Amino acid sequence: MTSRIVSASTTIPAPAEVVFAILADPRQHARIDGSGTVRGQVTGPERLELDSRFGMEMKMLGLPYKTGNRVVEFEEDRLIAWRHVGQHRWRYELEPVEGGTRVTESWDYSRYHAVGAKALELLGYRQRNRQGIEATLVRLSEAAQADAAG
Template sequence: MSRVVSSSIDVDAPAATVFAILADPRQHARIDGSGSVRDTVSGPQRLERGATFGVDMKLAGVPYRISNRVVEFEEGRLIAWRHFGGHRWRYELEPTAEGGTRVTESFDYSMYAAPQRLLIEALGFPARNRRGIEQTLVTLKSVAEADARTAREGDRR
């Protein structure tokens, strides 16, 4: 059984626009489709490999704070971070033939030993995270396309 939950979407915006949103932790609440990411963020304005950042979260109405470390980073192409527990959130960007970007978001919990994996599955996190990923991608598409339009309009002035 795969321990990676992922989904993809095509965005009518250049990879640089999409990546600028993902690499700015203060924009994560702007695109979050799970409803768990809050606005308060600590850390750098722009992420890079090895950067750490904290985010206020809420799950089932219970607030908490989580720390993350960027573990993969390729400018304009790939960014991933791990929570303290070890699971990884990853975004891969690929240019499309139409000049846009195909974005794949994934939640990878394969690094856990059997007891933790079973608990994650019993609590329904794979299905819950799939729904969150799918909604996040829809929101990211809307936000990135709006940002790209604004940039194009600014270039015409």
């Protein structure tokens, strides 16, 4: 059985509080999205916290749709994760390190029943999300460096 968590990490040359401020602001998610699916915020607070609910405008395979999300894990400047209707979670873990912040982004679909998880895999979500995560980390680094500079 494969792990039902897809993740990647990078070190961003910016303080954790700068990186976290971007992640905790759903209005900035389109700014850092490397998957090309996030189009903009529909509803929700300007700053997320545990149990915050927010909606996003999305587009995949040319089709627009909206998602509903709830923040299910939260530790200021260290951890934030939100859950979609499908029970999968997008998680960002931040660790201060010399020269900046080590950020690990994960797509966790471990809460799916085996059949649902297999369907996601057959539809290519593992690979698509791995590529999106890698690109998002690049964009998050660029955004955090720009915000830290000024």
